[in-house]
Amino acid sequence: MRILVTGATGTVGRHVVDQLLTAGATVRALTRDPAAAALPSRVELVRGDLDAPAPELFEGVDRMYLLALGDPQHVTDLAKRAGVRRIVTLTSVVASETRERTERAVENSGLEWTHVRPGMFAANLLDWADAIKTTGVVREPYADARQTPVHEQDIAAVAATALLFDGHTGQTYPLSGPESLTKREQVAAIGAAVGLDLRFEQQSPDEWRTQVPGFVADFLLDLWRQATRTPEPVLSTVEDLLGRPARTLTEWAADHVGDFR
Ligand SMILES: NC(=O)c1ccc[n+]([C@@H]2O[C@H](COP(=O)([O-])OP(=O)(O)OC[C@H]3O[C@@H](n4cnc5c(N)ncnc54)[C@H](OP(=O)(O)O)[C@@H]3O)[C@@H](O)[C@H]2O)c1
Structure with missing residues (x-):
């Protein structure tokens, strides 16, 4: 095939x-x-x-x-x-x-x-790699936005399953990671996996906006603001389809230690 x-x-x-x-x-x-x-x-x-x-x-x-x-x-x-x-x-x-x-x-x-x-790729957090390596401080708005970062290998595994096996025709699979984590908790998970003492510092949306291209900034700020009020849901799709739990953010960070050190 x-x-x-x-x-x-x-x-x-x-x-x-x-x-x-x-x-x-x-x-x-x-x-x-x-x-x-x-x-x-x-x-x-x-x-x-x-x-x-x-x-x-x-x-x-x-x-x-x-x-x-x-x-x-x-x-x-x-x-x-x-x-x-x-x-x-x-x-x-x-x-x-x-x-x-x-x-x-x-x-x-x-x-x-x-x-x-x-939903949100855990790999988006590679955007923090430079700050983590150089200062150990991640600065962003909406520290309390609750997100459910999903490992790229889990997304790929679901896609590969649907490509290779029957029984998935006509299905729509929304995917998330296995945990709902605030941004502060995401920084902490990366720090623990990578063995660094990291800090999250809240930044104002306007200050953050100056560092990011306009349309991307608007999209993300909207998403994060929403996620402070309505946490992104934890979905069981990865586990249901693959028969094993979705990978945690700590596992993801352990797979990317080299990017953060
Ligand atoms: N980041 C998130 O949190 C998130 C969440 C949900 C969904 N998504 C979706 O995920 C998708 C991106 O997937 P990804 O992150 O795996 O890809 P990616 O790392 O963004 O890489 C983009 C890929 O698209 C290819 N590409 C770009 N323009 C192309 C063109 N005109 N013709 C052929 N190939 C082209 C590039 O190939 P070459 O450069 O080698 O040609 C590259 O392989 C987007 O549609 C995004 O909306 C992202």
Whole structure:
């Protein structure tokens, strides 16, 4: 079985590639820059861009892992014409026009589909790595926002399961990590796993905004403000699907010690 992995060089996609290879699948990995891809030599590495996808990209492909990129209707049409039978999307628990466009195109294609909708990636906390390494202090607004960071390997494992096995067609899987943690608790979990004495310092939204591009800042500030009032829910999807608990933030940080020291 040949599986096309889009976003193969991304945070989740790399693990999707690894897990599919481990399962014995043939993996075609899409990247705009093969020289920089650093993927296992066993993958069929293909240069391409979903903003202008070449029909050959999908030739000989049975199943596809699809990020919300490019024109999903066009991508799905090309995939269907080439004989792709199943598409697993990676979107988000947060509703957006991009998510709707991507999921609708895939659903309307008549192909088998599964939507994987993660919440906050634990890997977003790599944004704290420089501050942790240089000062041991993380400065951000909304210290008490309660979030449920999910390990990228768990997201990839759910996507790989839906790609490889039957029984997931027509399902939408919202994903979270196993614990609800304030930002202060997230910093503490990283400190404990990495063996550093870290501190969280509350910053005003306006001060933080000066360091971050405008549209990203607005999106995140909204999300964090909401999460101070309504904690992000802990979902059992990862455990239900994989038959083992989702990885904790402490486990995630232990997998990333090198990034924080
Ligand atoms: N961060 C979060 O908390 C969070 C939460 C929920 C959902 N998400 C969703 O997760 C998705 C990102 O997944 P990720 O973090 O695994 O990826 P990522 O690390 O952001 O990497 C982006 C990937 O997309 C590929 N890519 C970008 N533009 C492309 C194009 N025009 N054509 C083909 N490939 C292209 C890149 O490949 P090359 O550079 O090699 O070409 C790379 O593999 C986004 O849709 C985001 O909304 C994120």
